[in-house]
Amino acid sequence: MSANARPKLLCVVGARPNFMKIAPLMAAFRSGPQPLTATLVHTGQHYDAAMKTAFFDQLGIPEPDIDLGVGSGSHSQQTAEIMRRFEPVLEAEAPDAVLVVGDVNSTIACALVAAKQGVPVIHVEAGLRSYDRGMPEEINRVLTDQLSELLFLTEAGARDNLRREGIADERIHFVGNVMIDTLLGHLSRAVPAEQTLERAGGMGFLQDGRGFGVLTLHRPSNVDEPVVLRRLLGVIRELSTRTPIVFPMHPRTRARARDMGLMELLETPDILTLEPLGYLELLGLMSRARLVLTDSGGLQEETTALGVPCITLRENTERPITVSQGTNTIVGTDVARIRAVVEETLATGGKRGRVPELWDGKAAQRIKQIILDWHDRREAARAVS
Numbered sequence: 001m002s003a004n005a006r007p008k009l010l011c012v013v014g015a016r017p018n019f020m021k022i023a024p025l026m027a028a029f030r031s032g033p034q035p036l037t038a039t040l041v042h043t044g045q046h047y048d049a050a051m052k053t054a055f056f057d058q059l060g061i062p063e064p065d066i067d068l069g070v071g072s073g074s075h076s077q078q079t080a081e082i083m084r085r086f087e088p089v090l091e092a093e094a095p096d097a098v099l100v101v102g103d104v105n106s107t108i109a110c111a112l113v114a115a116k117q118g119v120p121v122i123h124v125e126a127g128l129r130s131y132d133r134g135m136p137e138e139i140n141r142v143l144t145d146q147l148s149e150l151l152f153l154t155e156a157g158a159r160d161n162l163r164r165e166g167i168a169d170e171r172i173h174f175v176g177n178v179m180i181d182t183l184l185g186h187l188s189r190a191v192p193a194e195q196t197l198e199r200a201g202g203m204g205f206l207q208d209g210r211g212f213g214v215l216t217l218h219r220p221s222n223v224d225e226p227v228v229l230r231r232l233l234g235v236i237r238e239l240s241t242r243t244p245i246v247f248p249m250h251p252r253t254r255a256r257a258r259d260m261g262l263m264e265l266l267e268t269p270d271i272l273t274l275e276p277l278g279y280l281e282l283l284g285l286m287s288r289a290r291l292v293l294t295d296s297g298g299l300q301e302e303t304t305a306l307g308v309p310c311i312t313l314r315e316n317t318e319r320p321i322t323v324s325q326g327t328n329t330i331v332g333t334d335v336a337r338i339r340a341v342v343e344e345t346l347a348t349g350g351k352r353g354r355v356p357e358l359w360d361g362k363a364a365q366r367i368k369q370i371i372l373d374w375h376d377r378r379e380a381a382r383a384v385s
Helices: 016-029 049-059 075-093 105-116 136-147 158-164 178-189 193-200 226-239 251-259 279-288 297-306 335-348 363-384
Strands: 008-013 037-042 097-101 121-126 150-153 172-174 213-216 245-248 271-274 291-294 310-312 328-330
Touching: 008 016, 008 075, 008 105, 016 037, 016 049, 016 097, 016 121, 016 178, 016 297, 016 363, 037 075, 049 178, 049 279, 075 105, 097 105, 105 121, 105 136, 121 136, 150 158, 150 363, 158 172, 172 363, 178 279, 178 297, 178 363, 193 271, 193 279, 213 279, 226 245, 226 251, 226 335, 279 297, 291 297, 291 335, 297 310, 297 328, 310 335
Parallel strands: 008 037, 008 097, 097 121, 121 150, 150 172, 213 245, 213 291, 245 271, 291 310, 310 328
Antiparallel strands: none
């Protein structure tokens, strides 16, 4: 292969958080004067017809070239099955590199297979750390970074995390946030909050002058423990009298709340429970919300980009820039702390912050150019040897 040949990438997605990250990358890789050969592999870690409409179609993600169809299972079962099904794909495709995004099981599984086969790994959203090894995602982040040849950072401070773990500077590149590429690229297409609320019978939320908040909950530490989930839903019910709450419920959360007999806590006119929303619907709601309560990492970043106060129902975050520069406040699951921060936010308008460096909608283009340069150097070195 000549130094001018296009690099061939296998790009892996598997779960909801990956979709918003891969969309701008696939668009950048397949366009422009120097397109890359980018094959999209969907592991099937999360997949159903409704999700395809809500994410792939809305975000313009191309149809997966390969669908492994793994499905659900325990962390170990799922990771092992992804590895088993991905290995023959890797051997058949013989790419120059495997690109993985984020921190889900598909990320570490495909990175492990690639590393064991001697294929370079490219990790988008590298270096983020919560320093909570009780989170499966933290294990996935740390190990994927150790296996990666190119590590792309969303925030400059993540470089220090990687240096402490012995990763050489020449492998690390601060490029910005592809999640924000997606947000900025689709903000004008967001479904208006009025439209989503009207469909769900919640137009009164916009008519009584109180505005509304948005709630998402899905992490096992919050939804699997009856005491914790009861505490959170109880304080949400209380606070909904101050500002109504729109709650798109993750299927796991709905099932747990139902099994624990907690759905009655949500039976109030001030809480509107919805089925999971598409990206454009949720974006429209968040952009109009007075505040967002969440345990999602991605929403911490999106609210910072939107300038909407975010109250994170976790004890830590792997995205500290959303706290130090953005709109995010970490409150854990302590009722008094949640109540105090919500009341302050409603009284003052809450934390506004600023948009972090390089969150400008151009991260995917930077990543593409670095991959092209890296590939050219590798090919030139091979030619000499």
